[in-house]
Amino acid sequence: MVYLEYIKNAFKSQMYYRMNWGMKIMGIILSIFLQLCLWNVLADDHSDIVSMSYMVEYILLGCMVKSLTASNVVDLVNGHIGSGQIAMDMIKPIRFQLYMFCESLGNGLFSCLFEYFPIVVIFSIFMKSFGLWGRIDIFFLASTFLGLCLYFVLAYCLALTGFWWTQTWILGRFLNDLVGLFSGKMVPVWMFPEALLAVSRCLPFQHMYYTPISMVLEDFTLMQKCSLLGVQLFWCLFFLFLGKVIERRGMYRLQVQGG
Amino acid sequence: MKLYTELLKTLFKSKMEYRFNFFMEIFINIFTYVVTYIGIWVLIRRFGSIAGWDFYELMLLYNFNLFSYGAACFVLYIPMQSLEEMVRMGDFDGVLVKPMNPFLYLLMRQGYFGFVGHLILGFLVFGISLSHLQLEITAGFLFDMVLKLTGAVLLQSAVLIFTGALSFRFVRALAVRNVFIYTIREFINYPVSIYPKVLQVFLTVIVPYGFVNFYPVEALLNKQDGMLPLWLADGAGLLLGLLLAYLGYCFFMSSVRKYQSTGS
Numbered sequence: 001m002v003y004l005e006y007i008k009n010a011f012k013s014q015m016y017y018r019m020n021w022g023m024k025i026m027g028i029i030l031s032i033f034l035q036l037c038l039w040n041v042l043a044d045d046h047s048d049i050v051s052m053s054y055m056v057e058y059i060l061l062g063c064m065v066k067s068l069t070a071s072n073v074v075d076l077v078n079g080h081i082g083s084g085q086i087a088m089d090m091i092k093p094i095r096f097q098l099y100m101f102c103e104s105l106g107n108g109l110f111s112c113l114f115e116y117f118p119i120v121v122i123f124s125i126f127m128k129s130f131g132l133w134g135r136i137d138i139f140f141l142a143s144t145f146l147g148l149c150l151y152f153v154l155a156y157c158l159a160l161t162g163f164w165w166t167q168t169w170i171l172g173r174f175l176n177d178l179v180g181l182f183s184g185k186m187v188p189v190w191m192f193p194e195a196l197l198a199v200s201r202c203l204p205f206q207h208m209y210y211t212p213i214s215m216v217l218e219d220f221t222l223m224q225k226c227s228l229l230g231v232q233l234f235w236c237l238f239f240l241f242l243g244k245v246i247e248r249r250g251m252y253r254l255q256v257q258g259g
Numbered sequence: 260m261k262l263y264t265e266l267l268k269t270l271f272k273s274k275m276e277y278r279f280n281f282f283m284e285i286f287i288n289i290f291t292y293v294v295t296y297i298g299i300w301v302l303i304r305r306f307g308s309i310a311g312w313d314f315y316e317l318m319l320l321y322n323f324n325l326f327s328y329g330a331a332c333f334v335l336y337i338p339m340q341s342l343e344e345m346v347r348m349g350d351f352d353g354v355l356v357k358p359m360n361p362f363l364y365l366l367m368r369q370g371y372f373g374f375v376g377h378l379i380l381g382f383l384v385f386g387i388s389l390s391h392l393q394l395e396i397t398a399g400f401l402f403d404m405v406l407k408l409t410g411a412v413l414l415q416s417a418v419l420i421f422t423g424a425l426s427f428r429f430v431r432a433l434a435v436r437n438v439f440i441y442t443i444r445e446f447i448n449y450p451v452s453i454y455p456k457v458l459q460v461f462l463t464v465i466v467p468y469g470f471v472n473f474y475p476v477e478a479l480l481n482k483q484d485g486m487l488p489l490w491l492a493d494g495a496g497l498l499l500g501l502l503l504a505y506l507g508y509c510f511f512m513s514s515v516r517k518y519q520s521t522g523s
Contacts, residue, residue, distance in 0.1 A: 024434065027441075027442040030443065030446075031445070034445055040453075041309060041310050042306050045306070045310075046306050046307075167280050170283050170284065173291060174290065177287075177290055177294045178294075186298035187305075191301065191302075
């Protein structure tokens with residue numbers, strides 16, 4: 001299947017730069033270590049608010065979820081629009097959006113399997129949280145996949161503004177900042193003050209990161225888990241539809257120079 | 260200096276051709292760090308403090324890092340970032356045939372106004388944090404703070420120059436650069452005292468990022484928290500900054516002498 005080949009290609013291209021890979025591994029280890037040090041101090045001083053074992057599991061699961069969205073979708077899509085490559089993509093018998101998704105998924109899977117997963121397993125052994133892996137179920141996997149889809153469709157909408165404006169990297173960074181704040185990457189969402197929590201509930205960002213993690217760490221009933229998956233699916237469909245509208249309008253503006 | 264001012268004027272004029280993009284670049288740099296401050300505020304609101312550091316103390320700590328990084332990057336980021344590509348494509352030959360110091364020529368060719376956002380936010384946060392801390396703000400205090408900030412800027416510059424010059428030796432050095440500039444620097448977003456002793460030594464002696472913000476702010480707040488005595492934390496940043504920036508420059512120039520063109 002042609003889309004599977006795109007995933008494989010993205011996977012292989014990540015293997016070429018081994019030095020980059022080594023440095024990324026080092027970066028991931030340091031980043032996890034930094035978070036563990038910070039939360040160790042906070043949990044030690046305030047064990048009534050949060051326990052260290054909870055935060056270890058939150059950080060490790062968060063790394064796995066985060067790894068899948070490692071690819072910069074806005075730059076990826078806009079690279080095709082800015083260079084005019086999209087004109088060639090459009091005459092191929094493939095769907096452009098699905099092609100971009102596969103490329104992004106390939107990058108994410110590589111990052112997850114060869115960069116984050118081994119490190120997270122080692123940390124889980126050292127931090128005595130190996131039991132975490134036994135609690136991973138189909139709901140976590142489904143929610144992580146929907147979170148990845150949601151990140152992709154939202155970033156895709158922003159990337160399509162490249163038809164009108166060349167500086168889309170600014171929007172990409174804007175998105176990552178909002179995701180960083182509202183998704184629970186910096187601080188678990190339940191620790192937000194009431195006003196910020198209310199804003200966060202109206203936005204899709206927490207469903208990219210916090211919702212998948214909460215499938216494992218919170219005591220949800222089957223009904224609650226299903227309804228959370230439903231909310232994720234709703235946001236995915238909403239931005240999928242929005243993306244289609246923007247794509248259709250953008251195509252009318254597309255001008256490619258050269259012969 | 261006159262030449263550099265002329266370059267900045269020309270660069271500014273060219274950037275103002277695309278005003279919307281220019282202001283958006285500054286806006287996004289401010290927004291990114293406002294989000295980080297909100298993240299710290301959320302933590303402090305829930306936990307009260309981090310290892311005895313309250314919100315305004317942490318703001319001052321983080322801001323020393325942000326401001327000095329913005330000031331150093333304003334001059335050095337693009338020249339050092341573009342070096343890898345210049346060396347790989349053999350374009351650095353063009354720099355060497357100019358009748359002036361290659362390091363200065365590189366700095367004068369490029370600059371990035373996006374870092375003005377760091378400086379604007381930096382000034383604002385200094386104002387907010389200092390007005391909320393119980394400190395006696397005198398001319399002497401401000402002079403001391405400027406000296407400490409100068410040391411921090413020099414230290415950040417040294418890291419940018421050292422990691423930039425690696426491009427002459429390894430060609431593909433971007434990944435190493437990113438680890439130093441982004442990942443390791445992240446450790447000084449919080450007080451160095453929260454880390455294990457080995458890491459504290461690393462951030463004090465091996466990659467002395469601790470002198471960018473932790474030790475100077477510790478001395479300004481008169482808050483003994485780290486592994487160094489306050490008198491040493493107070494004065495060492497500027498001297499270390501001067502020394503490392505000079506060594507960085509020497510390393511850059513010796514690396515230039517090892518440069519072998521890949522062009523035709």
